[in-house]
Amino acid sequence: MFLVGLTGGIASGKSTVSTMLAKFGCPIIDADVIARQVVEPNTPAWRLIVKHFGHEFLLADRTIDRPKLAACIFGDEKKRKLLNSCTHPFIQKEMMWQVFVNFIKGHQFVILDIPLLLEGSKLLKYIHRVVVVYCNGTTQIQRLMQRNNLSEEDALKRIKSQMNLEEKKQMADFVIENSYGLEETKQQVERLLCNLRHSKAHLLVRVPLIMILIFISLISIIFIYYYA
Structure with a gap:
């Protein structure tokens, strides 16, 4: 199994993407919950x-x-x-x-929904793929103003208190552009899932574990055969 980190910025649409992934059957671990x-x-x-x-x-x-x-x-x-x-x-x-x-x-992989993943989270070192939900600055401000009933000035203050989305975008293994419609976002989520499901990264953990279990079983059989 490998870990996928899902992150973004305030009002970028990370929760929307997380909900889509859950509907597609992905296991989600939500840091906010x-x-x-x-x-x-x-x-x-x-x-x-x-x-x-x-x-x-x-x-x-x-x-x-x-x-x-x-x-x-x-x-x-x-x-x-x-x-x-x-x-x-x-x-x-x-x-x-x-x-x-x-x-x-x-499970082949698990989605870790962590808003501040790239702001120094100790879990980042365990993440195999980082997915950033991105939207342009104008869209982000408008969404935040509408969602939280804020003035443009207050919305900008909240946005600037976080790491810039452009910077997060550069740190991503996969970017979901969420500035436009839900259907376009859904198509990108589907492409992400196709990418993840074709990954063999989970075998890097599972195969060695299976080998260890087989080794332990063989030792147990030998012990029982000679000393029982």
Whole structure:
């Protein structure tokens, strides 16, 4: 099995592509979903956030007030790193566990949906293919303004707080251009899947593992034959 990293920028359409891949039957491990799970009330990550940021970032049901916390760390590198130190170890641990489960199930590859994959994620070194969902700057601004009901100035601030999409594009093994219609995006997703399914990268792990299992079995048979 090999790992495919799916990433992009805010409002570039990564979630749209992830949904398409899931509909095609690809196993998806979504970092954003896991990020919400690991900060549920009374989890280790939740306790660390409360310890470092205070109870004022909790809602009435004791869940994290995510918009308020996001506003607190926006533009503050020190606070952002502190929050990441509270959550990232637990997110990465759960993602690797899910990778293992999918390996046991025999999947050829798994899609890791990670928004900040190229911004220093420790999981990047395990990724065989990096897929970047790209859209042009004008489209990105318009989508973000409409989606979050933001002014152009606020949308630009959020976009500039992330790694530039042009830079991410240069780091990709496969780029999905998502500036236009859904049908064109779907066609690119289909080409990506064809590329991945023809890859033999999974054999680099599976064949040595099979050889090790065969070796262990032979040793066991020899031991039983001579010493039973």
